[in-house]
Amino acid sequence: MNTNPALKEATVHAYQTLRSQTPWQHEGTGILHHRVLPFATLAPWLADPTFMALYEKIQSNTLVDIYRCHELWSLAQQARYVEGDVLEVGVWRGGTGAILASALKDSSDKTIFLADTFEGVVKAGMQDTRYKGGEHADTSVQLVESLMVQLALPNTRILKGIFPDDTQAAIPGKIAFLHCDVDVYSSSKDIVEWCLPRLSVGASLVFDDYGFFGCEGVTRFCNELRNRKDMRFIHNLNGHAIFVKLF
Template sequence: MDPDFLKLYEQIKNHTLVDIYRCHELWSLAKQVGDVEGDVLEVGVWRGGTGAILASAVRDFPDKQVFLADTFKGVVKAGQQDTRYTGGEHSDTSRDIVSDLMETVSLGNTTLLQGIFPDDTQHIVPSKIAMLHCDVDVYSSSKDIVDWCLPRLSVGAIMVFDDYGFFGCEGVTKLCNELRNTRGLRFMHNLNGHAVFVKFAN
């Protein structure tokens, strides 16, 4: 793995529930969207670990801003599609925890969005998205995020969904399987638990 990534991972590993392999994949994918129009959006930040990885990966692209959206109150919009979540899980975080992490790793290219996305904070994010990392664990919340993002994805943009195929995250798996039929998207299932979509055409 990239030595720069490994150094960063040591700083952020206690701020994420995502394993090192998926973290490295986020790092690698983010580095590939430098010439794709738009910004980077992560929804489902928890304590900021993967957000720091994304922001560090694109820090050499001065036109890229990283928006980190979270309720900081845990999972929202859990429903019948979701077998494990009922709402409020992963609430052991705060905006200050994430803000302090970004300051510690010297990342000034991030904007924190507190509230439900897209319901409360969509107006803060510009109109083009180069990369989405969706890690909200449940179907309805993931679908609302995707519905907002799809018309704003640039050609070449990447969407990454955490927990694809994971026990207890059947809602996320269901949504990703539905997206596989979306015109203009290519799908890849990495066995580490990521579902990756690339927009190849309008």
């Protein structure tokens, strides 16, 4: 435990804020939001020049902040010992896909499958609060292809269409790592149902948007998945839900 008096004061202040400010929610969801301000200050990305140089190159191709990008980088590197390939569903302009592919290109022969409609979000429904469908259509296969060429990432393969409906047949075997960044409940559910029988023991599933206001469909789906006994669930406060397949 840290005995720094300033930190003690900050933690007391945080609890007082928690008690005094009203949480907010999309009406009727029961999913409560409040300002979350962790106090730890470790910033490992700053000590990782390879990551920082890569982030500089891809930051205009991603909607994902540097904290989550670094977590993807770190988790993908750890996936090199897990059997199977990497799947990202929800590529948009290729930023996070490039991070996953860069993390593994020199240390494994894994293929990084990058699946997107390239026509925006699909399957928005009653479980979702803000998404209606068609968001994030401002991208193209050519744009992502050229980013992968520019970054010398031949370990990537782009799948255009709704996943799993249109493009599942392109993936031959096990999955070591899933990055699911599709913004809505039903897409997340269909992707995970496809993945579950293909996951290796030790595989990680990372869901973007867990806890973002407006992405309650993803939060709902992850909260359902938490009940499985073969998965370890981690909520680390940065907008990722992380699951690890245990057996």
